[in-house]
Amino acid sequence: MASLNNPQFGFCRDCLANQAHEAKRCQSCGSPRLLRHPELYRLGIAHVDCDAFYASVEKRDNPELRNKPVIIGGGKRGVVSTACYIARIHGVKSAMPMFKALEACPHAIVIKPDMEKYVRVGREIRQMMRDLTPLVEPLSIDEAFLDLSGTERLHHDPPARVMAQFSNRVERELGLSVSVGLSYCKFLAKIASDFEKPRGFSIIGEEEALTFLRDKPVTMIWGVGKAFDATLERDGIRTIGQLQTMELGPLMRSYGTMGQRLYRLSRGMDTRRVEPEGESKSVSAETTFNEDISSMEELVAILRALSEKVSRRLKAADIAGRTIVLKLKSRDFKLKTRNRQLADPTQLADRIFRTGVSLLEKEIDGTRYRLIGIGVSDLTDDGRADPLDLVDVQATKRAVAETAIDKLRGKFGNQAVETGYTFGKIKSRAKEAPDEID
Ligand code: TTP
Ligand code: MG
Numbered sequence: 001m002a003s004l005n006n007p008q009f010g011f012c013r014d015c016l017a018n019q020a021h022e023a024k025r026c027q028s029c030g031s032p033r034l035l036r037h038p039e040l041y042r043l044g045i046a047h048v049d050c051d052a053f054y055a056s057v058e059k060r061d062n063p064e065l066r067n068k069p070v071i072i073g074g075g076k077r078g079v080v081s082t083a084c085y086i087a088r089i090h091g092v093k094s095a096m097p098m099f100k101a102l103e104a105c106p107h108a109i110v111i112k113p114d115m116e117k118y119v120r121v122g123r124e125i126r127q128m129m130r131d132l133t134p135l136v137e138p139l140s141i142d143e144a145f146l147d148l149s150g151t152e153r154l155h156h157d158p159p160a161r162v163m164a165q166f167s168n169r170v171e172r173e174l175g176l177s178v179s180v181g182l183s184y185c186k187f188l189a190k191i192a193s194d195f196e197k198p199r200g201f202s203i204i205g206e207e208e209a210l211t212f213l214r215d216k217p218v219t220m221i222w223g224v225g226k227a228f229d230a231t232l233e234r235d236g237i238r239t240i241g242q243l244q245t246m247e248l249g250p251l252m253r254s255y256g257t258m259g260q261r262l263y264r265l266s267r268g269m270d271t272r273r274v275e276p277e278g279e280s281k282s283v284s285a286e287t288t289f290n291e292d293i294s295s296m297e298e299l300v301a302i303l304r305a306l307s308e309k310v311s312r313r314l315k316a317a318d319i320a321g322r323t324i325v326l327k328l329k330s331r332d333f334k335l336k337t338r339n340r341q342l343a344d345p346t347q348l349a350d351r352i353f354r355t356g357v358s359l360l361e362k363e364i365d366g367t368r369y370r371l372i373g374i375g376v377s378d379l380t381d382d383g384r385a386d387p388l389d390l391v392d393v394q395a396t397k398r399a400v401a402e403t404a405i406d407k408l409r410g411k412f413g414n415q416a417v418e419t420g421y422t423f424g425k426i427k428s429r430a431k432e433a434p435d436e437i438d
């Protein structure tokens with residue numbers, strides 16, 4: 001039947017059966033969740049975002065919470081991290097002060113965030129994404145872009161069907177729901193995923209992009225935050241449709257490079273690629289001194305503390321990186337960066353530090369430095385970090401020691417253990433005292 005290949009007829013999100021005509025419900029399973037779109041089988045860029053992520057994880061793990069309003073938050077800042085969709089009906093929102101949230105929804109159950117658990121679940125979801133394509137670009141703990149264009153032969157299915165199966169798999173295997181946006185570019189895929197949350201699947205095609213965007217607020221454009229929105233308001237620009245009527249030259253004269261972005265995105269022109277993790281991001285720490293420093297000994301002590309800070313962040317996010325980057329700024333504000341690639345990704349302070357020291361050694365020539373920083377890039381979370389070194393027994397011993405120190409710090413706090421490098425050395429010169437390191 002030719003009609004089955006006609007995207008207008010679409011398929012059922014629940015049982016994936018092709019639909020033979022424009023019925024309201026699936027002809028096989030009766031589900032109303034049908035996907036139809038003229039470009040259904042041509043679009044390959046998806047954005048996935050979990051629904052009420054932290055709250056959904058807690059509900060999954062405690063079924064008694066299922067039909068109750070749940071707020072995740074509290075802790076030091078006393079704000080809402082997220083609220084389940086039941087609590088949202090009462091007006092509870094992310095970032096709201098907890099007392100306000102409880103005014104709006106007094107019977108809500110408040111749960112402290114369990115970040116370790118959410119990071120773990122986020123990784124499980126990401127792994128399922130990577131089963132579909134290597135081109136997965138995480139944006140945060142609960143969302144990512146996927147580029148599925150060109151995977152049709154691998155999956156024997158177009159991206160739309162692959163993504164529907166993906167969201168079913170996450171529900172079945174992880175007990176969580178996601179919303180999917182499918183388009184031809186990142187900008188519109190991200191907008192689409194937010195469209196019919198929760199359990200949504202929205203499609204924005206190339207043909208409809210201009211019309212779709214016309215009446216939307218300029219704040220929908222990536223990069224237009226509060227301050228820039230105020231600038232645009234001052235200039236009388238409120239909708240994306242207005243930008244569609246403006247030429248590139250005047251926009252760039254008024255807003256510089258941002259003008260170019262306004263010009264392109266307002267017209268649905270977005271050629272940004274989906275960049276898999278590790279290509280552009282890094283984790284780093286740096287410090288500026290009160291007085292410039294030229295001595296190796298003092299710089300090494302600071303480098304150790306910074307390496308530990310970077311390592312703590314990597315460990316907390318459960319990621320590792322392969323390239324170590326040393327950054328130095330001299331008294332005359334000249335910036336130097338030096339980097340070295342390791343054989344395996346690391347998250348160990350010891351390896352970051354030792355690599356940093358070997359890079360630093362070559363830069364000690366009497367130059368007075370005002371800033372030092374150390375970072376790790378080429379990030380990955382694939383679990384291949386820091387294999388025990390069979391050749392360098394000392395390195396293995398240090399790695400084991402570091403794991404033990406981490407455990408102590410986990411129990412007694414970061415100040416419980418100071419290493420020989422940092423002990424008592426950095427308090428005088430560094431602007432940020434080492435005990436400020438989180
Ligand atoms: P979001 O994806 O923005 O929100 P969400 O998943 O809770 O809900 P939605 O269905 O609208 O996507 O953020 C993901 C998680 O990040 C969220 O569950 C909690 C955390 N978070 C905060 O801690 N503070 C915040 O202000 C926001 C927005 C999110
Ligand atoms: Mg979310």
Ligand code: MG
Binds near residue numbers: 049050140142
């Ligand atoms: Mg999100």
